[in-house]
Amino acid sequence: MSLITRRAVLLTSASALLMSAIPLRAWAQADRSAEANRFIAQFGDQLVGIVNADEPLARKRQQMQPLVEQALAVDEIGTFVLGRYWRIATPAQQQRFLRLFHAILVNTITEKLGDFRGVAFRLTQTTMRDGDYLVGTLISRPNQQPNNAQWVVSFQSGRPMIIDVLAEGTSLRLTQRSDYAAFISRNNNNVDALLDALERQAAA
């Protein structure tokens, strides 16, 4: 085969690949969107099942813990939340931060959900933002106004994971980052001050 024909063949196959890649990508996106929905629906069903069960709070929290740990990309959330101080922190400080953040996040979630009764939820609308999927849910409880929550699902790790929750339009990780950043900067930019405060929070 002459050089020219070989090049032509290469070009055609390359463009054929490109052409087929376009609908493929659209297909993959639709597929992922459905997968994100399934993931949240499943996670929600499991959580609601535990929350609504007639069991003591301690038992419920114990059951929720592995579920939450598996669905949440805790390390990614932690890195985001520490923001610009992540880079300032030493590796030891980073390790300590992630350990504390992990405990506090899982604690807060299971504690908050543990108090709920008669929870029902349904999926509303899923949209895409910056490569992540925003799965909308409407959470209702008896005698309470229903709440809108959007679960930000990322496929960065290869499998769907929650990286943020938007409650009535407010991002939980962004709010948390503002809180930590303000605390550190008011403590002379000392990351250890934050770590000590988190240590007290985790122990409480």
Add this chain to the structure above:
Amino acid sequence: MGWVLPRVFLAATIFGLGACATKPAPNDQLALAEYNEANDPFEPTNRFFYRVNDGIDTYALRPVAVAYRAVVPGAVRRPIHNVLANMSSPVIFANDVIQTRPQRAGTTMMRFLINSTAGVGGLFDVATDLGYPSHDADFGETLALWGVGADPFLFLPVLGPSNPRDLSGFAGNVVLDPLTWASFGGSATLGYSRYVLTAVDTRERNIDLIDSIKKTALDPYATFRSLYRQNRAAEIEKVRADDKTTVPAWFSR
């Protein structure tokens, strides 16, 4: 209450709280980004008023709200909330109209008509069940749709988190509210009791939320600042996106 505010302002000025937050050096890019994100050049003053409000809240407003919840059963609190919400329908309608959101304005109008009549003077929210759910609209939002930005952040005595736009919006809302101009035999009692009841009702509905934020936040001021800004931005985005116009069925035929 009128004379309290100027005094607090005066005290703040005397104690040098009019100071500004120090802007980070221009070569510290990340610190500068954080400063711009917080958008809070009057932070020292704002934090002073946050402490003032927090004191008022801890020793007056929250205890009243907790007592209100304990003494008045939910079956009574709900109709009270409905009446207050119904009273604010005209000002929501006015904002819907000047935001050029005809469908939202129609919903508010229907809510007011249905709840004032079938809902027995606003005691029951029948309209929601009939497919006219409630929404809020205020003049701060209206200004935002007209392109007024949200800078800088302000924490105001009594009113709480705000910014110049939303503060003007608050004033605009008072002006747009027909009840501001209604005269009840020259008595101001109804006007004041409405404001007081609204404050207690709103605080009661937020007891658990605010308690949990204060419990978990390391810097509650910064957390409230972030929540306020994000929530306002989301509300404004919601109105911006909701620009459906409804043509009545009889018109399109």
